[in-house]
Amino acid sequence: MMKQVKCECGHVNPHGTVLCESCGRVLVEEEKSKKLVDMRYEGSARRSQTYNKTIIDKIWNFFSSVKVGVTLIIITLAASAIGTIFPQEMYIPPTENASVYYEDQYGFAGEVYYTLGFHNLYSSWWYLLLIASIGVSLVICSLDRVVPLYRALKKQRVDRHEGFLRRQRLYSATTLASIEEDSFEKIKEKLKEKRYNIREENGSILAEKNRFSRWGPYINHIGLIIFLIGGMLRFVPGMYVDELLWIREGETVVIPETKGEYYLENHEFILETYEKDKESEAFTTAIENNGTVAKNFQTNVSLYKESGETIAGQDPELEKVEDYELRVNEPLKFEQFALYQQSYKLGELSEMSFALTNKETNEEFGQMTIDLHNPQDEYTFENGYSVELMSYFPDFEFDENSEPVTKSRVPNNPAFIFKMFSPEHPDGEVSFVAIQQTIEPYGDNDLKMAFKGVDTQNVSALTVRKDLTLPILAIGGLIFMIGVVQGAYWNHRRIWIRRLGDQVLVAGHTNKNWHGLKREITHVFDGSGIQEPIDQSDETTNKKGKEE
Amino acid sequence: MVALSGNLLFIAFLLYLVGTAFFAGSIKDKKAREKDHGPNKWAKIGVAFAIAGFICQLGYFITRWVAAGHAPVSNLFEFTTFFGMCLVGAFIVIYFVYKLPALGLFTLPVALLLIGYAAMFPRDITPLVPSLQSNWLHIHVTTAALGQAILAISFVAGLIYLIKAVDHTKKTKEAIWLEVVLFGVVCTLGFIIISSVFGATGYKSEFHWIDNNNVEETLEYHLPALVGPHEGEHLTPDKFSPLVETPGIINAQKLNTVLWSLFTGTIIYLLFRLIARKRITLALQPLTKRVNLDLVDEVGYRSVLIGFPVFTLGALIFAMIWAQIAWSRFWGWDPKEVWALITWLFYAAYLHLRLSKGWHGKKSAWLGVIGFIIIMFNLIVVNLVIAGLHSYAGS
Numbered sequence: 001m002m003k004q005v006k007c008e009c010g011h012v013n014p015h016g017t018v019l020c021e022s023c024g025r026v027l028v029e030e031e032k033s034k035k036l037v038d039m040r041y042e043g044s045a046r047r048s049q050t051y052n053k054t055i056i057d058k059i060w061n062f063f064s065s066v067k068v069g070v071t072l073i074i075i076t077l078a079a080s081a082i083g084t085i086f087p088q089e090m091y092i093p094p095t096e097n098a099s100v101y102y103e104d105q106y107g108f109a110g111e112v113y114y115t116l117g118f119h120n121l122y123s124s125w126w127y128l129l130l131i132a133s134i135g136v137s138l139v140i141c142s143l144d145r146v147v148p149l150y151r152a153l154k155k156q157r158v159d160r161h162e163g164f165l166r167r168q169r170l171y172s173a174t175t176l177a178s179i180e181e182d183s184f185e186k187i188k189e190k191l192k193e194k195r196y197n198i199r200e201e202n203g204s205i206l207a208e209k210n211r212f213s214r215w216g217p218y219i220n221h222i223g224l225i226i227f228l229i230g231g232m233l234r235f236v237p238g239m240y241v242d243e244l245l246w247i248r249e250g251e252t253v254v255i256p257e258t259k260g261e262y263y264l265e266n267h268e269f270i271l272e273t274y275e276k277d278k279e280s281e282a283f284t285t286a287i288e289n290n291g292t293v294a295k296n297f298q299t300n301v302s303l304y305k306e307s308g309e310t311i312a313g314q315d316p317e318l319e320k321v322e323d324y325e326l327r328v329n330e331p332l333k334f335e336q337f338a339l340y341q342q343s344y345k346l347g348e349l350s351e352m353s354f355a356l357t358n359k360e361t362n363e364e365f366g367q368m369t370i371d372l373h374n375p376q377d378e379y380t381f382e383n384g385y386s387v388e389l390m391s392y393f394p395d396f397e398f399d400e401n402s403e404p405v406t407k408s409r410v411p412n413n414p415a416f417i418f419k420m421f422s423p424e425h426p427d428g429e430v431s432f433v434a435i436q437q438t439i440e441p442y443g444d445n446d447l448k449m450a451f452k453g454v455d456t457q458n459v460s461a462l463t464v465r466k467d468l469t470l471p472i473l474a475i476g477g478l479i480f481m482i483g484v485v486q487g488a489y490w491n492h493r494r495i496w497i498r499r500l501g502d503q504v505l506v507a508g509h510t511n512k513n514w515h516g517l518k519r520e521i522t523h524v525f526d527g528s529g530i531q532e533p534i535d536q537s538d539e540t541t542n543k544k545g546k547e548e
Numbered sequence: 549m550v551a552l553s554g555n556l557l558f559i560a561f562l563l564y565l566v567g568t569a570f571f572a573g574s575i576k577d578k579k580a581r582e583k584d585h586g587p588n589k590w591a592k593i594g595v596a597f598a599i600a601g602f603i604c605q606l607g608y609f610i611t612r613w614v615a616a617g618h619a620p621v622s623n624l625f626e627f628t629t630f631f632g633m634c635l636v637g638a639f640i641v642i643y644f645v646y647k648l649p650a651l652g653l654f655t656l657p658v659a660l661l662l663i664g665y666a667a668m669f670p671r672d673i674t675p676l677v678p679s680l681q682s683n684w685l686h687i688h689v690t691t692a693a694l695g696q697a698i699l700a701i702s703f704v705a706g707l708i709y710l711i712k713a714v715d716h717t718k719k720t721k722e723a724i725w726l727e728v729v730l731f732g733v734v735c736t737l738g739f740i741i742i743s744s745v746f747g748a749t750g751y752k753s754e755f756h757w758i759d760n761n762n763v764e765e766t767l768e769y770h771l772p773a774l775v776g777p778h779e780g781e782h783l784t785p786d787k788f789s790p791l792v793e794t795p796g797i798i799n800a801q802k803l804n805t806v807l808w809s810l811f812t813g814t815i816i817y818l819l820f821r822l823i824a825r826k827r828i829t830l831a832l833q834p835l836t837k838r839v840n841l842d843l844v845d846e847v848g849y850r851s852v853l854i855g856f857p858v859f860t861l862g863a864l865i866f867a868m869i870w871a872q873i874a875w876s877r878f879w880g881w882d883p884k885e886v887w888a889l890i891t892w893l894f895y896a897a898y899l900h901l902r903l904s905k906g907w908h909g910k911k912s913a914w915l916g917v918i919g920f921i922i923i924m925f926n927l928i929v930v931n932l933v934i935a936g937l938h939s940y941a942g943s
């Protein structure tokens with residue numbers, strides 16, 4: 001199927017080759033008329049430049065085009081920018097409803113933004129599709145180039161065709177008679193000094209260095225692909241956990257997603273702020289100007305592991321793993337998990353105390369303390385007095401029918417319906433008690449629940465994180481960095497010296513940084529009697545080639 | 549220590565200023581122009597001043613670090629001055645490779661503007677909030693700034709290229725856009741001048757207003773209020789009263805600063821036009837006379853090549869490591885993060901266009917200029933307007 005091209009030098013090239021892989025002779029008629037050859041991929045046969053028949057060819061050619069690749073990058077860039085005009089949905093206050101928030105805050109523009117879905121841009125299907133296309137493009141364009149390039153660089157001969165040398169950007173021809181013989185040795189010395197690898201054949205020289213830098217882009221693209229794959233793996237179940245754990249002081253709770261294996265106890269939450277007199281003097285003005293600045297968010301915790309079998313309904317047996325002071329920037333790690341100090345709430349109500357009291361005489365018949373997270377049903381006192389807790393509304397409000405309801409299970413605004421028993425009222429008196437108000441639904445009571453005080457506690461919010469994609473991302477990032485440095489900090493340079501009849505032809509090529517190559521060439525040929533190659537692109541107007 | 553640190557920064561500023569003058573001299577020097585063999589005496593003195601200034605600024609950085617107990621890159625003032633320092637550092641290194649005096653003549657003023665701009669923000673040494681108390685933060689910020697500074701050299705190179713290569717006697721699109729870019733630079737100068745003038749007199753006026761979330765806020769102006777907040781109440785009636793009121797979604801005080809900068813910039817620009825009787829680009833053109841276009845083109849490309857890996861490492865990789873430790877996720881689509889990604893994508897596009905599409909010369913110079921505009925957008929607009937997690941908001 002593939003017809004091959006046999007060069008005059010005898011080398012058989014793949015179909016589509018422009019410059020013979022071995023001797024560099026120009027194989028394509030139209031290229032012969034050009035003053036400089038296009039050296040970008042050594043004139044090798046790239047699939048995308050050779051075939052364009054089947055659907056697969058077309059897709060291949062589409063994605064291997066740098067024009068398409070760059071277009072995808074630019075579209076992604078522009079889309080990303082649009083996503084920062086207004087905050088993304090994840091950054092608006094959690095209590096707000098996005099459907100009204102954007103219009104409310106940003107007017108008409110905000111409404112448009114919301115309607116077009118920009119408030120969730122980075123997880124939208126089309127944004128992900130863009131990223132995926134970049135990934136596909138990366139794979140195809142790299143494959144399209146790296147194989148032919150590898151072949152061409154491996155097959156290259158030392159004494160390249162005259163036409164190849166003549167069409168290099170740096171080129172000179174010197175008549176041999178004017179050169180002393182040992183100047184060749186000197187040139188070789190100098191080339192070695194500049195760390196060129198030298199190959200000699202038939203009196204011709206090919207000096208080459210840093211060929212490995214040509215693989216830089218392909219390596220960095222591999223790194224990017226690994227990174228993208230790592231990013232995709234997050235959606236595979238079991239790879240990624242993201243849970244928020246609210247934990248009160250004194251509480252011990254099971255850590256979500258650990259299959260009931262790990263428990264955490266919160267001993268104390270600590271919030272510290274910078275205080276003027278306690279800090280270094282350098283901070284004094286800043287603290288005065290900015291008011292309170294937070295210094296530390298910390299939760300003192302103990303991590304427990306469940307030991308042995310637990311019988312259903314019984315408390316698990318826990319074995320302490322470690323005590324830890326969990327701060328921002330200092331997560332607690334265990335197995336594949338890490339706990340992060342994420343947020344906090346100070347002074348949440350935890351207990352409320354009341355005294356059963358005679359309304360008129362203020363005589364007290366007993367005191368009770370209600371654990372707002374775990375209230376008792378009944379509180380019994382001496383001499384036949386007791387209180388039954390008929391209903392409890394931790395976060396109380398009246399609904400539209402004026403019925404008491406609770407908004408949440410968090411005791412933000414506790415309210416109670418008590419039934420108070422006494423020898424005088426063996427059937428009990430009913431009283432509704434909320435903060436700052438008491439209602440007696442069945443008429444005047446003799447007894448009341450006198451408010452005695454509250455106890456508060458701090459609550460800490462910890463992120464429970466497991467992310468098994470991190471090593472893959474790290475490897476991808478590392479490979480990317482290696483590739484990008486390899487391609488950017490080294491350049492592939494070649495200098496050809498060929499004796500042809502009574503002439504010495506010299507040509508030079510580099511994939512980037514011509515200034516550096518020219519300086520080396522000046523040094524190498526200085527005083528050798530061989531004319532230093534000159535930059536032919538300075539004279540040509542058509543100096544910079546383009547690629548489709 | 550704090551005072552010493554401040555003085556060192558001021559001395560560095562002056563040294564850069566003198567250095568700029570010498571670089572200008574090196575280009576005007578007639579004798580040097582004739583033999584054209586390496587940098588002349590003036591350029592050598594210029595680069596000596598740049599190095600001396602750099603050492604002084606390094607002194608500022610170290611002493612401030614000692615005083616604060618953490619690397620001084622944690623607010624807008626510190627970050628921007630550090631950016632300026634990296635820019636000078638990058639210039640010095642590249643100068644010794646390419647020996648281009650014109651690069652000094654254009655880089656040092658950019659560094660001066662950056663430092664001047666930085667000085668308009670609160671200069672107090674601030675204690676670190678918990679999320680910033682991480683060595684990774686300092687590693688991330690310094691590497692990112694260094695990467696941006698190296699990339700910024702391609703802006704300077706691009707500017708030199710365009711000033712020389714574009715025909716500024718005609719009203720082409722290119723010529724006008726370049727003038728607009730320089731006008732933007734002049735407005736930065738305007739911002740610095742007008743802020744310093746009113747800062748020196750201690751001007752202050754205050755407004756009460758109800759913001760979009762129905763929270764009552766006080767706005768403090770340090771420039772006369774041309775525009776006031778939505779239904780704001782002027783608390784200092786003896787001071788200049790606003791001419792116009794802004795809609796509720798706009799921060800009137802920031803808009804006011806922008807207006808003053810534009811206003812002052814325009815005045816400086818008009819004065820310049822009046823005196824020089826030509827566009828800035830045309831006035832600057834003689835300074836680029838001896839410049840070899842191919843060489844400047846290459847300087848621009850190489851600075852992107854060198855800066856891109858550093859930027860990737862600092863602004864993306866180290867940033868992700870820190871974010872993972874501090875916030876439990878390495879990426880959160882915060883505006884500042886997104887703009888780092890945009891910058892990165894942009895320079896990736898630059899490299900591909902240059903390598904594969906042959907975008908050399910003017911096109912590549914323009915890309916260098918645009919890249920720097922993106923970096924500045926991230927530094928200024930994203931920090932001050934699109935506030936997110938990273939923003940040094942309030943400073």
Ligand code: HEM
Binds near residue numbers: 073145893
């Ligand atoms: C964000 C995504 C990408 C990044 C960060 C990236 C990075 C790079 C870098 C740093 C280089 C080396 C450039 C130089 O040395 O001047 C490069 C080269 C290259 N990239 Fe990409 N690239 C990306 C996406 C793509 C895509 C989508 C394509 C597909 C068309 C592509 C095709 C190429 C090609 C053809 C080269 C030149 C290779 C050579 O000449 O040896 N890149 N890339």
